[in-house]
Amino acid sequence: MKKLVVIGAGMASGRLLEQLFEAAPGEWHVTLFNAEPRGNYNRLMLSPVLSGEKTYEQIVTHDADWYAAHGVDCRFGEPVVRIDRANRAVYSNSGGAPYDALVIATGSAPFIIPVPGSDLPGVVTYRDLEDTNAMIEAGISGKDAVVIGGGLLGLEAAAGMAARGASVTVVHLMGHLMERQLDPAAGYLLQRDLERRGIKVHCKGATKAILGHGRAEAVLLEDGTVHPADLVCMAVGIRPEVRLANDAHLEVERGIVVDDALRTSDPHIFALGECVEHRGQVFGLVAPLYDQAKVLARTLLGEEAAFRPVQTATKLKVTGCDLYSAGDFAEGEGREDIVFRDPGRGIYKRLVLENDRIIGVVMYGDTADGNWFYGLMKDETDISEMRDTLIFGPAFQGGTALDPMAAVAALPPEAEICGCNGVCKGTIVAAVQGGAHTLDAVRACTKASGSCGTCTGLVEQVMKLTLGDGFVAPAPAGMCKCTDHSHEDVRRLIKSMGLKSIPAVMQELGWKTVGGCHSCRPALNYYLLAEYPLDYRDDRQSRFVNERNHANIQKDGTYSVVPRMWGGVTTPQELRAIADAAEKYAVPMVKVTGGQRIDLLGVKKEDLPHIWADLNAAGLVSGHAYSKGLRTVKTCVGSEFCRFGTQDSTGLGIRLEKLLWGSWTPHKVKLGVSGCPRNCAEATCKDVGVICVDSGYQISVAGAAGMEVKETEPLASTPCEDEAVEIITAFIQLYREHARYLDRPYKWVAKVGLDWVKAQIADLPTRRALVERFEISQSVYRRDPWAEHSTTTETPRWAPLADLTLEAAE
Amino acid sequence: MTGFIDIGALEDIPRQGARVIRTVQGCVAVFRTLDDRVFALDDRCPHKGGPLSEGIVHGDRVTCPLHNWVFDMNSGAAQGADEGAVRTWPVRVEQGRVLISAELVSRPRAA
Numbered sequence: 001m002k003k004l005v006v007i008g009a010g011m012a013s014g015r016l017l018e019q020l021f022e023a024a025p026g027e028w029h030v031t032l033f034n035a036e037p038r039g040n041y042n043r044l045m046l047s048p049v050l051s052g053e054k055t056y057e058q059i060v061t062h063d064a065d066w067y068a069a070h071g072v073d074c075r076f077g078e079p080v081v082r083i084d085r086a087n088r089a090v091y092s093n094s095g096g097a098p099y100d101a102l103v104i105a106t107g108s109a110p111f112i113i114p115v116p117g118s119d120l121p122g123v124v125t126y127r128d129l130e131d132t133n134a135m136i137e138a139g140i141s142g143k144d145a146v147v148i149g150g151g152l153l154g155l156e157a158a159a160g161m162a163a164r165g166a167s168v169t170v171v172h173l174m175g176h177l178m179e180r181q182l183d184p185a186a187g188y189l190l191q192r193d194l195e196r197r198g199i200k201v202h203c204k205g206a207t208k209a210i211l212g213h214g215r216a217e218a219v220l221l222e223d224g225t226v227h228p229a230d231l232v233c234m235a236v237g238i239r240p241e242v243r244l245a246n247d248a249h250l251e252v253e254r255g256i257v258v259d260d261a262l263r264t265s266d267p268h269i270f271a272l273g274e275c276v277e278h279r280g281q282v283f284g285l286v287a288p289l290y291d292q293a294k295v296l297a298r299t300l301l302g303e304e305a306a307f308r309p310v311q312t313a314t315k316l317k318v319t320g321c322d323l324y325s326a327g328d329f330a331e332g333e334g335r336e337d338i339v340f341r342d343p344g345r346g347i348y349k350r351l352v353l354e355n356d357r358i359i360g361v362v363m364y365g366d367t368a369d370g371n372w373f374y375g376l377m378k379d380e381t382d383i384s385e386m387r388d389t390l391i392f393g394p395a396f397q398g399g400t401a402l403d404p405m406a407a408v409a410a411l412p413p414e415a416e417i418c419g420c421n422g423v424c425k426g427t428i429v430a431a432v433q434g435g436a437h438t439l440d441a442v443r444a445c446t447k448a449s450g451s452c453g454t455c456t457g458l459v460e461q462v463m464k465l466t467l468g469d470g471f472v473a474p475a476p477a478g479m480c481k482c483t484d485h486s487h488e489d490v491r492r493l494i495k496s497m498g499l500k501s502i503p504a505v506m507q508e509l510g511w512k513t514v515g516g517c518h519s520c521r522p523a524l525n526y527y528l529l530a531e532y533p534l535d536y537r538d539d540r541q542s543r544f545v546n547e548r549n550h551a552n553i554q555k556d557g558t559y560s561v562v563p564r565m566w567g568g569v570t571t572p573q574e575l576r577a578i579a580d581a582a583e584k585y586a587v588p589m590v591k592v593t594g595g596q597r598i599d600l601l602g603v604k605k606e607d608l609p610h611i612w613a614d615l616n617a618a619g620l621v622s623g624h625a626y627s628k629g630l631r632t633v634k635t636c637v638g639s640e641f642c643r644f645g646t647q648d649s650t651g652l653g654i655r656l657e658k659l660l661w662g663s664w665t666p667h668k669v670k671l672g673v674s675g676c677p678r679n680c681a682e683a684t685c686k687d688v689g690v691i692c693v694d695s696g697y698q699i700s701v702a703g704a705a706g707m708e709v710k711e712t713e714p715l716a717s718t719p720c721e722d723e724a725v726e727i728i729t730a731f732i733q734l735y736r737e738h739a740r741y742l743d744r745p746y747k748w749v750a751k752v753g754l755d756w757v758k759a760q761i762a763d764l765p766t767r768r769a770l771v772e773r774f775e776i777s778q779s780v781y782r783r784d785p786w787a788e789h790s791t792t793t794e795t796p797r798w799a800p801l802a803d804l805t806l807e808a809a810e
Numbered sequence: 811m812t813g814f815i816d817i818g819a820l821e822d823i824p825r826q827g828a829r830v831i832r833t834v835q836g837c838v839a840v841f842r843t844l845d846d847r848v849f850a851l852d853d854r855c856p857h858k859g860g861p862l863s864e865g866i867v868h869g870d871r872v873t874c875p876l877h878n879w880v881f882d883m884n885s886g887a888a889q890g891a892d893e894g895a896v897r898t899w900p901v902r903v904e905q906g907r908v909l910i911s912a913e914l915v916s917r918p919r920a921a
Contacts, residue, residue, distance in 0.1 A: 515826065515844050518866040518873035518880070541826035545864040545875040553875055557861040801829035801840060801908075802817040804915050 004028040004300065005090055005097050007080045007244065008105035012273035012289040014040035014062055015422070016103065019297035021070045028300065030072045031097045033090070036128060037077035039067060044286060046132045047318075050160030056129060061447075073097075083248040085266055101268055101300060104245055104256060108238040108274040108284075113148065117210030122217075123232045126157045138231045141165030146219045146229035148207055150177040152316060154235035155194070159318040161233070162199050169227045170194070171205040171219060173236075181314045181325040185341070186348050186364040193321050193346070196497075202227070240275040240282055255282045260306035262296040272296050278307060287312045290422040313374050315367070322363075322510075324370035327377050328352065329360035340391045345510055349391055356384040365510055369393035408461040417462060418455045423448040425462055432466040439463070480519040482511050487740035491527050500532055502539055516542075523741035526628065529664060530736050533777035546626035550785045551608055559608060560601040562625035563615050564661065567635045567653035567673075568596030577618030585611050595632030595670060597623050609795040612786035621784035628742075629664045630671075630732075633657040634682065638675030638692065645675035647692035652721060653681075656728060662782040663774070666739040666748070669732065684712045687745040688728055697724040701731055701757070702749040710746055713754055716761060730761050730770040737773075814902065814909035820846065821906065828863040828872075833914040838899055839863035840908060841883055843870060849883035850901035850910055856894035 004020075006013050009032055020028060032039075045059040067074050078092040089098045110125035112118055124134045135145075140161050147158045150172030162168045170177070176187030177194075191201045206222040210232055219227045240255035251257040251265035255277030262270045262278075273289050274282070283289055288309050298305035313326035329352045340349040345365060351373065352360035358377040363370055372394045376383060389396040411417075413426030423446050436442045442459060443449055449456045464471045478484040485493070490509065499505045502524050506516060516524070521542035528536045546552050551559035563578065578598055582590050588602035603611055612622075624631055633656050636642065638649030653673040660671075672683030673690045683689030685705035689712045691698045696719035703712035716727050734757065739748035749757055760766050788794070823829045823842040830837050830853055837853040839862050847870065853863050860876030871889065873880050880889040886896040900911040 514869040515867075517868045517871075518878060521866060521868065541824060541867065544866070549864070553861075553864065555858065555876065557859070557864075797822075797829075800832050800837075801822060802831040804815070804817070804831055804833040 001029045002027065002100040003031070003098055004101050004103065005031045005033070005099035006103045006105060007033045007090065008107055008273070008275075009034035009036070009039050009076070010105055010107045010273055011040065011043055011061075011286060012107075012293050013103065013105035015290050015293035016105070016272060016296055017062075017070070017072070019294055020300060023297060024301050025070075028101075030070070031075060031099075032067070032072050033075045033078055033080045033092060033097075035077070035079040036130075038129070039063070039074065039076060041129070043128070046126075046129070047156040047160050049129075050132050050135060050157065051163035052136075053163075080244060083244055083269075085248055085269070088268060099268070101270065103296065104264070104269065104271040104275060105273045106241040106244060106275045109241050110234065111237040111239055112234055113207055113236055115207055115209050117212060117216065118234070120210055120212050120214075120216045122212065122215045122230065123210055123234065126153055126233050126235045127238070135161060135231065135233065136164070140231055143167070143230040144228045145169070145231045145233065146171060146227050147233045147235055148219070149235035149237070150174070150201065150203070151180065151235065151237070152178060152314065154233070155190075155316060155318060155321075157233050157235050158194070158199050159197075159321075161231075162197065166231070167198070167200075169200040169202060169229075171202045171207060171221065171227065173204070173206055175203055177201065177203070178316070178323075178325075181362075182323065182364070183329055183350060183362050185339075185350070186323060186325075186362050189346050189348055189364045190316075190321055190323060194318075238274065238284060240277065242275060245271065245275070253277050253280075260295075260308075261299045262292055262307060263299070270296055270299065278309065281309060283309070285312050285314065287422075294422065310378060313361075313370065315370075322365055322367045324363040324367035325361065326370070326374050327358070327360035329362050335359070338387075338391045344507055347510070351391060353383070356382050356387075358383060366512065368512075405461055405465065408458065409465055417458050418446075418448040428459060428462045429466050432463050437463075437467065437471070479523060480517055482506075482513040482516050482520050483509060485509055487523065490524070491531075491738075491740075494527055494531055500528065500535055502528065502542060518544075522547075522628075526664060526666060526741050529781075530777070533780050547628070549605065549608060550612075550622055550626065550789060551603065552626045554601065556602075558602045558604055560599050560625070561603050561608070561611055561615075562593060562597050562599050562623035563620035564623040564657070565597050566657050567633055567650050569635075569650060569654065570598075574618060574620060577615060577620065581611050581614045584614065593625065593632075595625075596634050597625065597632060599625070606799045609790040609798050613790040616784070616787050616790065622786045624661065627664070628667050629662070630657070630660040630669050633660075633671040633673060634686070635673045636675050636680035638673075642675055642680075644678060645692070646694050647675060647697070647721070649673045649675035649681065649690070649692050652690065652692070652697075652724070655721075656725060659725065659729065659778075660732060662784075663732070663736070663778060664781060665732065665736050666741050667744045669735075669745065671728075685709065686712065688712075688731060690724060690728070695719055697721065699724060699727055699731075702746040702754070704744060704746045706744075708746075713749070715754075715758060726767065726771055727761055729774050730767040731757070733770040733774040733777075734760055736777075737770075813912040814900070815912050815915065816907050817910050818908055819906055820848070820903050820908055823848070823908070826867040828865075828867065830861075830863045831910070831914075834917050835914055837861075837863075838910070838914065840901060840910065841867055841872060843867060843883075846903070848901050848903055848908055850899035851881070851883060851886055852897045852899075854896070855879055855881075856888070856896060857892070862896065 040062040042059045042061050048054040078094055080090050080092050082091045089096045110127045124131050141164055143166055145161045145166040145168045147154045147170045150170050158168045158170050176184045177190050208222045209220045210216050211218045211220050216229055216232045219229050242252045242256055245252050245256040256264055256271040256275050258264055258271050258276045258278055264271050272292050292307050295305040295307040311327045316323050336353045338351045347365035350362045351358055357380050361373040383390055411425050415425045417423055417425050427446050428448050431442050431446045436445050449459045479487050505524055522544055525539050525542040540548055551561050582600055585607045587600045591599045593599045633653040635650045635653030638645040639647055669687045671688045672681040672686040674681040674683045675692050683691055685703040689700045698717045699715045700712035701715045704710040718724050735745050817831050825842055826844050828839045828841040830839055838850050839853040841849045853861050855874040857879050860874040862872055862874055864875045865872040870883050871880050879892050881896055886898040888894045902909050
């Protein structure tokens with residue numbers, strides 16, 4: 001077996017070994033030296049480790065088992081100190097290893113600006129796991145951090161530290177952030193987004209010194225500004241690590257010079273990754289490095305292969321900052337720009353054209369079409385035919401939206417799907433056919449979408465093509481197609497950014513549509529009224545028809561009207577009024593509902609205000625049988641009449657309904673109160689159920705009897721009715737404040753855990769505060785909508801705007 | 811037939827909402843968008859007859875309240891995977907008044 005020695009266990013060399021073992025297992029015996037005391041991990045994922053979203057274990061790409069399975073002799077924590085070209089051997093301080101072929105993959109080293117104080121403790125770089133851990137261990141929560149360098153790496157470091165609670169300032173030498181990838185306009189939008197999340201940005205800031213006694217305390221700039229800093233992170237750039245190659249007298253310029261086959265000036269020595277220079281170019285992004293690994297694997301197997309660098313696209317892995325850039329966007333002779341700006345939504349797109357071909361793309365805020373533009377650029381497509389609509393993306397070419405599935409179906413098997421990991425369509429198809437039927441399984445065996453994850457949608461489409469209807473794509477994380485923010489994010493941002501109207505939410509959170517859609521608008525309306533009951537003005541047009549018209553729409557466009565009967569109790573007078581109304585408005589059906597109320601079915605829309613007025617006159621109010629709000633409190637007769645009843649369950653039911661009615665909730669809420677464990681009110685399949693027993697009240701929650709049937713789970717027991725009422729109110733307010741729109745309590749409790757809910761309710765100050773916030777909200781919402789809509793000014797609006805049948809008759 | 815007739819004030823139609831007019835050709839929903847454009851469509855979803863006038867209006871689209879079919883109000887065409895279309899009628903606003911095609915006062919010709 002031939003001997004291959006690899007110096008450096010980075011991402012490029014890891015990829016090389018995979019390719020080598022896959023294509024020709026057993027052809028090479030590999031000795032792998034690494035200065036870091038560990039093997040391959042995904043360096044791109046250090047940002048999530050820094051921010052706390054991932055652990056080191058989750059970003060390991062090759063573990064000990066993998067090395068063992070392929071017979072790799074791992075020499076981790078052993079830096080190579082010398083290459084002996086004459087005898088074809090490398091040496092560390094612990095010994096040597098002979099080679100038939102040697103691969104230098106030493107990567108690059110972070111650049112440190114040699115200003116006074118740069119060697120103080122508290123000054124770190126951002127390159128490897130040690131650096132990441134140093135930042136984490138510095139315990140930066142609540143402290144000041146300065147990141148020097150506003151490039152990709154610096155901003156990821158800044159976002160990661162900010163996520164850990166540090167007060168972060170980015171100092172950047174140039175006029176705008178990420179100037180190598182972005183033009184000034186996009187850089188400005190990025191800066192604005194970062195500042196909005198509390199990261200301070202100081203552009204045109206040249207570092208003069210790092211100040212401190214025995215430890216970094218502040219950063220002094222040339223202009224005299226001093227930024228306090230408990231931690232300073234230098235992320236100003238990298239340079240190829242070429243020391244070994246230099247010592248071995250290989251040809252070195254900026255990096256180790258290689259030819260198209262990745263061969264250095266010594267035919268037995270190859271170089272790979274960030275340490276190489278190929279035709280005058282050095283590399284810092286991962287995609288070309290993976291291409292190099294592919295080429296080098298073939299070279300080592302004696303095949304012809306040539307490395308041809310292609311333009312790569314850049315994305316910033318900072319949640320909420322959507323930017324995309326590829327190609328060359330400098331201004332120049334013969335170059336033209338197409339620019340689209342929507343400052344209100346923070347959207348900016350710019351295409352740079354030359355000879356009717358795209359040569360550069362910069363996008364900010366809405367990057368959905370990035371890959372499409374990139375494809376046009378890579379293929380050098382002539383765009384003169386679609387120039388008018390080009391900037392609007394693929395959906396506007398040819399008048400109809402392109403079917404993404406058709407586009408994916410048309411791709412050849414060798415088409416690359418996952419750029420980070422160099423996985424092609426054929427590999428994914430083979431994996432799916434081999435039994436990987438979930439995204440996680442495909443990820444595990446192909447690595448597709450396992451790095452930055454932006455190709456996840458594409459991978460899913462390939463899976464769907466292969467599996468047909470057998471594949472169920474996981475629900476997208478966003479609320480709806482109008483936004484990528486989840487319900488939870490939107491609720492959080494409404495609160496933290498103080499957004500108080502639907503247009504403000506859509507503007508500030510970058511909604512992709514004008515005016516949202518039928519799914520997000522009702523949700524936003526609810527979130528806002530739950531957050532700001534006193535300030536927010538309900539948006540009627542963002543409510544589903546039933547809530548807008550305060551009645552249930554039926555299949556023929558008529559409505560059903562349900563008056564409230566508190567706790568299911570009524571009187572002869574009320575029944576008479578209901579009967580009169582039913583006759584007067586020719587109600588086709590009168591029915592008792594499942595919640596112990598009377599339903600008048602088949603009322604015409606224009607009659608609604610009139611029937612409400614009549615029912616109001618008899619003291620009846622809306623039963624909210626249509627609402628995402630409190631519906632009914634079902635009761636039995638309890639101690640008043642029942643020989644088994646232990647408490648006044650009817651009275652408690654009425655008390656609860658009078659307290660809770662009118663409140664809007666994420667979904668409908670139904671209660672049941674039974675007077676004894678015989679449970680005649682069926683309280684144990686409600687959102688909140690109370691079973692009265694001799695010793696008091698057993699409160700259970702999170703039941704269901706709709707699409708799913710589920711028994712309630714015990715929340716609390718109390719001997720005291722007042723306390724029972726307080727606990728139930730607090731539970732409902734907790735649900736109102738935390739659940740996502742259209743989640744019934746049982747779904748929400750399953751997500752947050754009953755233990756958490758119990759802990760909130762059990763803590764007396766928390767419980768009291770919940771009840772207080774509920775009462776504030778109810779001071780606005782505990783009123784009858786029927787009365788508000790049956791006034792003389794409102795009533796005419798329920799009738800048709802015009803009746804043209806009369807004109808026709810004339 | 812050409813010509814338009816006045817059916818009421820723009821202000822009488824809620825923004826992102828609709829009002830119905832009765833015509834000899836059936837009920838027609840007149841919509842007003844957030845930016846004060848108006849559209850007129852038959853008030854009947856081709857799917858199961860849902861009253862589109864009660865749908866949620868978003869941009870220049872409306873979602874049927876019964877089963878969430880979405881229609882482009884410019885063309886009346888169903889969006890997404892659904893197939894079908896709602897008839898649209900010429901409508902415009904002049905000096906705050908909504909004018910609709912006078913076709914709606916004549917009986918449809920027998921086919």
